[in-house]
Each structure stands twice: as structure tokens, then as C-alpha cells.
Amino acid sequence: MSEGTLYDKVWDRHTVTTLPTGQTQLFVGLHLIHEVTSPQAFGMLRERGLDVAYPELTHATVDHIVPTADQSRPYGDSAAEEMMAELEENVRDAGIEFDDPTTGDQGIVHVIGPEQGITQPGKTIVCGDSHTSTHGAFGALAFGIGTSQIRDVLATGCIAMEKQKVRKIEVTGELGDGVEAKDVILEIIRRLGTEGGVGYVYEYAGEAIESLDMEGRMSICNMSIEGGARAGYVNPDEKTYEWLRNTDEFADDPEKFERLKPYWESVRSDEDAEYDDVVVIDGNELEPVVTWGTTPGQGIGISEPIPDPDDLPKAKQETARRAQEHMRVSPGETMEGYKIDVAFLGSCTNSRLADLRRAAKIVEGRQVHPDVRAMVVPGSQRVQRAAEEEGLKDIFTEAGFDWRNAGCSMCLGMNEDQLQGDEACASSSNRNFIGRQGSKDGRTILMNPRMVVAAAIKGEVTDVRELREVATA
Numbered sequence: 001m002s003e004g005t006l007y008d009k010v011w012d013r014h015t016v017t018t019l020p021t022g023q024t025q026l027f028v029g030l031h032l033i034h035e036v037t038s039p040q041a042f043g044m045l046r047e048r049g050l051d052v053a054y055p056e057l058t059h060a061t062v063d064h065i066v067p068t069a070d071q072s073r074p075y076g077d078s079a080a081e082e083m084m085a086e087l088e089e090n091v092r093d094a095g096i097e098f099d100d101p102t103t104g105d106q107g108i109v110h111v112i113g114p115e116q117g118i119t120q121p122g123k124t125i126v127c128g129d130s131h132t133s134t135h136g137a138f139g140a141l142a143f144g145i146g147t148s149q150i151r152d153v154l155a156t157g158c159i160a161m162e163k164q165k166v167r168k169i170e171v172t173g174e175l176g177d178g179v180e181a182k183d184v185i186l187e188i189i190r191r192l193g194t195e196g197g198v199g200y201v202y203e204y205a206g207e208a209i210e211s212l213d214m215e216g217r218m219s220i221c222n223m224s225i226e227g228g229a230r231a232g233y234v235n236p237d238e239k240t241y242e243w244l245r246n247t248d249e250f251a252d253d254p255e256k257f258e259r260l261k262p263y264w265e266s267v268r269s270d271e272d273a274e275y276d277d278v279v280v281i282d283g284n285e286l287e288p289v290v291t292w293g294t295t296p297g298q299g300i301g302i303s304e305p306i307p308d309p310d311d312l313p314k315a316k317q318e319t320a321r322r323a324q325e326h327m328r329v330s331p332g333e334t335m336e337g338y339k340i341d342v343a344f345l346g347s348c349t350n351s352r353l354a355d356l357r358r359a360a361k362i363v364e365g366r367q368v369h370p371d372v373r374a375m376v377v378p379g380s381q382r383v384q385r386a387a388e389e390e391g392l393k394d395i396f397t398e399a400g401f402d403w404r405n406a407g408c409s410m411c412l413g414m415n416e417d418q419l420q421g422d423e424a425c426a427s428s429s430n431r432n433f434i435g436r437q438g439s440k441d442g443r444t445i446l447m448n449p450r451m452v453v454a455a456a457i458k459g460e461v462t463d464v465r466e467l468r469e470v471a472t473a
């Protein structure tokens with residue numbers, strides 16, 4: 001008998017009860033916390049005299065406010081220092097494992113979970129952060145939660161939730177040269193809209209998704225929320241298990257791996273599972289996608305013209321007009337040749353070793369354009385070390401990139417890494433909202449990591465496929 005989708009199965013296996021509100025009480029397998037959204041929740045717990053129910057299922061890191069240059073304490077920014085100190089106190093009192101920068105394991109919350117192997121198929125994972133959907137790449141059911149829910153999870157290990165519908169997004173075929181996971185998700189959001197996923201969880205499937213490495217799958221799941229979906233996931237397969245086999249959790253404990261694997265396999269969506277909606281996208285047709293506007297849904301293929309707001313559905317016209325004014329672009333132009341001032345390679349979407357490796361191949365033997373300030377911010381200290389060991393840091397720094405310490409950095413500019421004035425930034429992050437990178441006049445163009453470094457080298461938005469040809473000629 002079909003038990004349904006991965007979503008149905010993980011949901012059922014974590015259901016404690018149905019609450020009087022009609023919501024489901026779900027048990028949480030992993031609660032990730034960071035410095036920005038947890039302090040208030042810990043405060044609420046203290047007010048009620050409650051303890052953290054499952055410190056062993058809770059894991060903390062510091063990412064948003066952490067400086068990426070000088071990390072000596074106290075931090076130069078007193079607000080950042082205060083947040084850090086508060087997190088330190090909270091985790092110490094509760095006995096929660098904390099990957100602070102002295103451990104060598106610190107990093108963006110959505111990078112460290114998978115790399116340590118605590119992100120696993122069939123787990124329910126929550127975090128007070130909208131990009132928690134990233135962990136769905138492993139077949140986990142992972143979603144961002146708000147402050148009062150963080151409190152609930154800290155106090156009870158459970159969360160009250162409404163069940164969502166499931167939309168299967170099948171990406172068929174093979175991605176072309178220079179086209180990456182990031183382009184797939186930007187294309188999905190462009191087609192379905194930033195609100196298109198409201199009420200849904202996205203299951204990403206199809207040949208093009210299956211052939212992605214785990215890093216690529218994470219980039220896609222990461223941006224589910226930008227498409228309005230509460231969560232996104234990929235069914236676990238051999239690639240997933242292979243990744244996990246090599247993590248801290250399992251490398252020294254192969255028995256544990258063998259014990260858990262049947263469960264992981266059992267949560268895969270059944271062949272005959274029913275979906276509330278199915279969307280099919282032809283992966284063969286895609287090209288690198290860049291945004292022209294101020295939402296992640298305002299994207300186009302690098303060779304395509306920027307749309308005329310008048311040609312868009314009525315509801316989208318006004319925001320498109322305002323976005324074009326802010327970005328100073330006109331309908332009919334392509335984004336190719338758009339001048340940039342800053343290049344940011346980082347964020348929980350694209351700052352893993354595989355991302356840096358691909359980008360370094362483009363950078364090798366080239367120089368950052370003299371008018372561009374370019375930075376690479378590894379997603380975690382482990383990524384940073386590995387990249388340094390294999391010589392990627394040297395490739396980037398010799399080309400003129402600034403090599404930083406791990407953190408969220410210029411993805412949202414909660415530390416010193418910010419755009420100035422109306423600077424335009426080629427960014428491998430996930431949000432291009434006005435003001436997102438620290439300056440209200442700043443302009444963000446989202447793209448894949450190789451496109452970011454191509455833009456850094458040329459000083460303008462560039463089709464990386466042209467640069468690659470030069471490189472291999």
C-alpha cells in the first residue's frame with residue numbers, strides 16, 4: 001500500500017497527536033539555533049521557569065553577526081558582541097552544543113548541519129531561520145520557524161503545525177554547460193512566482209535534480225522559501241548516503257549508519273504517491289539566470305531581454321516598474337554588460353566547497369576587474385580550511401579577491417560587510433530585496449557562483465560560458 005510522499009511519511013512518523021486547534025503536534029528531531037532569533041525565545045523560557053527539554057537535539061552556531069575579518073573578542077560592534085555573549089550564556093546554561101569560532105566548526109547554520117551529518121533523511125529539522133529548507137536536500141523535513149515556535153521547541157521538543165500540500169517539481173533532462181542548481185531554482189521561482197509555493201512543500205525530482213551533487217540540491221532547497229514554499233526536499237539516494245557516510249556522525253560509527261539507512265530508504269516518496277500538483281520543467285532548455293529586479297522571482301536567462309512591465313500580469317506590473325527604476329534597467333535590454341561594483345561569493349545558498357571549487361576554475365589565471373571589490377566568504381570554517389588546503393584561497397587572493405572568515409556576511413549585511421551607496425553587487429546569495437545588503441540604494445543581482453566570479457573579472461554581468469571558452473581554448 002502506498003504511504004505517499006516523503007512529506008507524508010516523515011509527518012506521520014513524527015506526529016504526537018492532533019491538537020484541539022486542528023494542528024498536528026510534531027516531534028522535532030533537530031533544533032538548530034543561531035544568535036539572531038534565539039535570545040527572545042530563551043527569555044520567554046526563563047520567564048516561565050522552564051528548562052530546555054532536549055538539549056541533546058539542539059545545536060547552536062553563530063553566523064549572522066560574526067565579523068568576517070577581525071574576530072577577536074570583544075567584537076568591534078557592541079551589538080554583535082552582546083548577541084554573541086547572550087547566545088554563549090544561553091547555550092552554556094542549557095548544555096547545548098555550540099560551534100563558536102574557536103571550535104573550528106563554526107559556520108552558517110545551513111552549512112554546518114549537513115557537513116557534520118546531523119542533517120539526515122527523514123528527520124524533522126527546525127530553525128528560527130527562513131532558509132532552513134536547505135536541509136531538505138537530504139530528505140529531511142525542514143522548515144523555518146518564528147520566535148514563539150522556537151520557544152515551544154526549546155520547552156517541549158515539539159511544534160504545532162498545519163499540514164501543507166505537496167507540489168512535485170520535476171526537472172527533466174540534463175543541464176547545459178555553465179548551468180547550475182542555482183539557475184534551476186531561480187527559473188522555478190521566476191515561473192511559479194515568489195508566492196507560488198504558499199500552502200505547499202516542494203518535492204524536487206527528475207533527472208536533472210538527481211544528477212546534482214548534494215551541494216547543488218542544497219542550493220535548490222535553500223531557496224524554496226523564496227518561492228513561497230514552506231519547505232523543499234529531494235528524496236534521499238546513494239549520493240545522500242555517501243555524503244552522510246563520510247560525516248562526523250557516521251565515519252567512526254559504520255554500524256550506526258547501517259542501522260539508520262533502512263529508515264532513510266523507507267521515507268522516500270513511493271512511486272505511486274499522489275501529489276496535489278505537478279510541474280515539469282525541461283532542464284535542457286535552461287541557461288544561466290540572473291535577476292533584473294528586486295525579488296528573486298524577477299529573473300531572466302542571461303541572453304533574454306528584460307521584460308516590459310506592461311507585458312506582465314496586472315498584479316506584477318507596478319512592482320516590476322519600481323524594481324526597474326531601482327535597478328536602473330530598461331525593458332528590451334539584457335543584463336549582460338550591467339556594470340557591477342562588488343562581487344560577493346558566499347551565503348548559505350552557494351558557499352560550500354563545491355561552489356568555491358567551480359568558481360576557482362574560472363578565476364584561475366585571471367584578475368578581478370580594477371573597479372570591483374570582490375570577496376569570498378566560505379560558508380563554514382571547515383569549508384574555509386579545506387579550500388585553503390587545496391589551494392583555492394591562493395587562486396582567489398592572487399586574482400584580487402578578499403578571502404574572509406565564515407559567516408553570513410554580505411548576504412544581509414548584519415556585520416561590517418555591506419554595500420555602500422548605490423553600489424551594484426553580483427551575488428551568489430538568495431535575496432535581492434531593496435536594502436538587503438546593507439544600503440538602501442544598493443543593487444543586488446542574484447546569480448550562480450561562477451557567474452559571480454565572471455562578473456568580478458569583467459566588471460559587469462557576463463555570460464560565464466564565454467569566459468570558459470577562453471579558459472579552455
Ligand SMILES: CC(C)[C@H](C(=O)O)[C@@H](O)C(=O)O
Pocket residue numbers: 036037064128129130131144412
Ligand atoms: C536573520 C534571520 C531571521 C533571517 C531569516 O530568517 O532568513 C536571515 O537569515 C535572512 O536570510 O534574512
Ligand code: SF4
Pocket residue numbers: 063064108109129131347348349407408411412429430
Ligand atoms: S547566509 Fe543569508 S540567507 Fe543564509 S542564513 Fe545567513 S543571512 Fe540568511
